[in-house]
Amino acid sequence: MINLxxxxxxxxxxxxxxxxxxxxxxxxxxxxxGLVPPDHGGIYGFGETLTYASQxxxxxxxxxxxxxxxxxxxxxxxNELAPLTEDFKRLQAGGFADWRLSVDGMVHQPASFSIAxxxxxxxxxxxxxxxxxxxxxxxxxxxxxxxxxxLHLVGVHxxxxxxxxxxxxxxxxxxxxxxxxxxxxTFLCYGMNGNELPVAxxxxxxxxxxxxxxxxxxxFINRLTVTDSLKQFGKGLGSAAxxxxxxxxxxx
Amino acid sequence: MATxxxxxxxxxxxxxxxxxSVPATKPAPRHSALVRVTHWITTLCFFALLVTxxxxxxxxxxxxxxxxxxxxxxPLFQLPIPSSRKLVPTGYGYVLPDQNGWxxxxxxxxxxxxxxxxxxxVISGLLTRHFRKDLVPSxxxxxxxxxxxxxxxxxxxxxxxxxxxxxxxxxxxLTYLLVIFVLFPLVIWSGLAMSLGFASAFPWSVTLLGGRQxxxxxxxxxxxALVLFLFVHxxxxxxxxxxxxxxxxxxxxxxxxxxxx
Numbered sequence: 001m002i003n004l005x006x007x008x009x010x011x012x013x014x015x016x017x018x019x020x021x022x023x024x025x026x027x028x029x030x031x032x033x034g035l036v037p038p039d040h041g042g043i044y045g046f047g048e049t050l051t052y053a054s055q056x057x058x059x060x061x062x063x064x065x066x067x068x069x070x071x072x073x074x075x076x077x078x079n080e081l082a083p084l085t086e087d088f089k090r091l092q093a094g095g096f097a098d099w100r101l102s103v104d105g106m107v108h109q110p111a112s113f114s115i116a117x118x119x120x121x122x123x124x125x126x127x128x129x130x131x132x133x134x135x136x137x138x139x140x141x142x143x144x145x146x147x148x149x150x151l152h153l154v155g156v157h158x159x160x161x162x163x164x165x166x167x168x169x170x171x172x173x174x175x176x177x178x179x180x181x182x183x184x185x186t187f188l189c190y191g192m193n194g195n196e197l198p199v200a201x202x203x204x205x206x207x208x209x210x211x212x213x214x215x216x217x218x219x220f221i222n223r224l225t226v227t228d229s230l231k232q233f234g235k236g237l238g239s240a241a242x243x244x245x246x247x248x249x250x251x252x
Numbered sequence: 253m254a255t256x257x258x259x260x261x262x263x264x265x266x267x268x269x270x271x272x273s274v275p276a277t278k279p280a281p282r283h284s285a286l287v288r289v290t291h292w293i294t295t296l297c298f299f300a301l302l303v304t305x306x307x308x309x310x311x312x313x314x315x316x317x318x319x320x321x322x323x324x325x326x327p328l329f330q331l332p333i334p335s336s337r338k339l340v341p342t343g344y345g346y347v348l349p350d351q352n353g354w355x356x357x358x359x360x361x362x363x364x365x366x367x368x369x370x371x372x373x374v375i376s377g378l379l380t381r382h383f384r385k386d387l388v389p390s391x392x393x394x395x396x397x398x399x400x401x402x403x404x405x406x407x408x409x410x411x412x413x414x415x416x417x418x419x420x421x422x423x424x425x426l427t428y429l430l431v432i433f434v435l436f437p438l439v440i441w442s443g444l445a446m447s448l449g450f451a452s453a454f455p456w457s458v459t460l461l462g463g464r465q466x467x468x469x470x471x472x473x474x475x476x477a478l479v480l481f482l483f484v485h486x487x488x489x490x491x492x493x494x495x496x497x498x499x500x501x502x503x504x505x506x507x508x509x510x511x512x513x
Contacts, residue, residue, distance in 0.1 A: 050361075051364070134312040246356070
């Protein structure tokens with residue numbers, strides 16, 4: 001017994017030391033390689049960080065599942081919409097000809113795009129599933145311009161780490177890291193299932209991230225800001241959703 | 253105590269199971285420290301997962317089979333409960349408050365804890381031969397008759413024999429193996445399949461389950477099975493003597509109060 005407990009003592013001592021120093025090193029490395037989400041504080045920060053870090057390591061370049069055309073859901077569910085503002089209705093009446101997407105922040109050439117400008121670039125599409133955090137999901141064809149394309153047009157500074165995107169809906173904004181911003185399936189989406197993107201689904205312009213949950217796919221986008229830090233946006237948690245208690249990273 | 257050294261020396265078993273060869277000095281604990289600690293961490297995680305799982309579920313108490321499903325498509329079935337979303341037709345005239353934000357966060361955090369704890373338990377269980385010693389049914393128990401007996405006994409509200417205070421019968425062993433190696437892996441898998449990020453890296457994890465909505469439905473039923481296990485588990489503990497069995501899982505010692513006769 002004495003032998004055994006001594007061995008146990010040594011082993012558990014080693015394990016504890018390795019664990020503690022391992023955690024410290026892991027935290028330092030995670031910070032360095034951008035594996036810590038902006039909403040890492042609080043009692044759920046541990047889980048949020050583990051999820052974000054492991055998915056960043058595992059899925060940086062992975063593609064969301066795509067489906068054949070015959071699996072497109074016949075009736076995509078648009079979910080609830082806040083009442084449209086007067087400003088929005090005015091733009092809608094004009095066929096969104098005056099809709100502008102402004103791009104600013106850490107870019108060489110701040111710019112403003114109309115929907116027609118965005119459509120003048122080669123359209124891309126993917127047939128992917130939109131999944132809501134509530135549990136439901138549908139498949140649709142999403143048509144738009146890859147966000148990476150727009151970012152190349154304006155020229156992103158090398159130290160950029162996030163893209164903040166803002167909706168015309170009050171208090172609606174979010175952000176993604178550069179891995180998601182430059183991901184080939186991340187679209188500024190203006191079309192759906194061969195048609196214009198319906199207003200109910202976020203038309204004229206919606207952020208489409210098929211590797212993240214529905215609420216991250218914000219509707220009515222009219223502003224992008226490229227930044228190296230999310231601290232100066234709202235409460236610094238990275239999104240309006242995070243300020244309301246919903247995770248910033250929603251790959252899960 | 254003088255015999256201890258020689259007992260240790262003469263013990264021929266090359267692995268830590270040598271501990272069981274010196275029962276005379278100090279009995280081996282009913283449950284090893286690692287089993288006890290991982291048991292209670294898992295218990296804590298399980299309750300967190302259950303409560304938050306129900307919270308998330310009520311935002312859409314409808315289930316589907318296949319890849320997709322929304323309130324615009326026919327469900328496989330719908331639970332007759334109110335919802336926390338007003339666009340879900342429930343037949344109730346009210347909408348419950350939305351609790352999904354913290355529920356999702358705690359669900360995933362508890363899942364991480366449970367998975368890491370489970371990994372520790374399984375790896376150490378393999379290294380210490382815990383599964384082979386304590387959970388794989390003994391030869392004598394590997395018969396339908398033996399299983400039937402261990403099944404019928406509690407149904408007649410018979411207290412387990414004294415031997416069963418220090419070891420599990422065949423039915424218990426099979427049940428624990430089922431929970432550890434089938435239900436837990438399945439609930440983790442079906443949960444991960446619902447992660448869009450995970451599914452992008454491992455698309456087969458969704459396809460093999462029959463689609464995203466099938467994964468969600470499987471996740472629900474496996475969770476139900478685990479809740480059922482929890483009920484029976486606690487019932488059996490009560491039947492055997494709640495304090496002695498619970499005490500054994502806390503301190504490792506078989507309680508002296510175990511026989512009430």
